[in-house]
Amino acid sequence: MELQERLDDVRSRIAMAERESGRAGGAVCLIAVSKTFDGDAIRLAIAAGQRVFGENRVQESQGKWPELKAETNDVELHLIGPLQSNKAAEAVALFDVIETVDREKIARALATEMKHQGKAPRLYVQVNTGLEPQKAGIAPDETPAFVAFCRSELGLGIEGLMCIPPADENPGPHFALLEKLARTCGLDKLSMGMSGDYEIAVAFGATSVRVGSAIFGTR
Numbered sequence: 301m302e303l304q305e306r307l308d309d310v311r312s313r314i315a316m317a318e319r320e321s322g323r324a325g326g327a328v329c330l331i332a333v334s335k336t337f338d339g340d341a342i343r344l345a346i347a348a349g350q351r352v353f354g355e356n357r358v359q360e361s362q363g364k365w366p367e368l369k370a371e372t373n374d375v376e377l378h379l380i381g382p383l384q385s386n387k388a389a390e391a392v393a394l395f396d397v398i399e400t401v402d403r404e405k406i407a408r409a410l411a412t413e414m415k416h417q418g419k420a421p422r423l424y425v426q427v428n429t430g431l432e433p434q435k436a437g438i439a440p441d442e443t444p445a446f447v448a449f450c451r452s453e454l455g456l457g458i459e460g461l462m463c464i465p466p467a468d469e470n471p472g473p474h475f476a477l478l479e480k481l482a483r484t485c486g487l488d489k490l491s492m493g494m495s496g497d498y499e500i501a502v503a504f505g506a507t508s509v510r511v512g513s514a515i516f517g518t519r
């Protein structure tokens with residue numbers, strides 16, 4: 301299958317999942333995760349009408365996205381990988397959405413940079429729903445206080461929550477937990493679901509899904 305066909309297939313599966321769960325058509329934003337793929341592969345997706353992309357490394361993104369953004373001014377780039385505070389300046393400069401805010405230090409660094417650059421990427425808090433020691437994200441029970449801290453201490457607008465469920469578990473309970481936490485925090489945006497489980501995520505209320513290999517092929 302060509303990229304265009306794979307992209308069409310993902311789009312139609314999202315549309316079907318929206319219908320089956322009684323959600324409005326177009327309720328879910330498809331983030332095409334282009335990590336490890338080069339500019340030419342990404343250009344094919346852009347030519348096929350895709351505008352929202354996700355990358356998990358700041359440095360890799362700096363090598364390809366400034367040029368791609370200059371070519372197509374309405375692309376929207378999401379950072380979906382862990383962020384170190386020494387990369388906060390670069391991240392604020394390049395990304396339209398940063399989905400991996402997960403601790404005080406990085407929230408402070410982003411707030412400082414946003415003020416400094418006069419730029420306000422939209423922000424999501426990443427939640428480690430499976431409490432996996434190797435995984436980024438804040439613990440579920442610390443999430444409401446952290447969101448409140450970001451808002452009131454740092455003046456950051458938090459748009460939603462993001463999670464990556466443990467690879468070897470049924471993702472449903474993790475998606476349900478993220479949805480419940482978002483409601484507790486007064487948030488209605490949920491970034492959840494990847495190539496293997498995005499239709500399930502749509503059923504659990506995802507407002508964006510992050511799909512890589514089902515669009516670009518195996519990495």
Ligand SMILES: *Cc1c(COP(=O)(O)O)cnc(C)c1O
Pocket residue numbers: 333335356380381464493494495496510511512513514
């Ligand atoms: C790589 C990645 C994805 C996409 O994974 P696929 O299984 O290729 O769809 C989604 N979210 C995050 C955070 C990722 O790093």
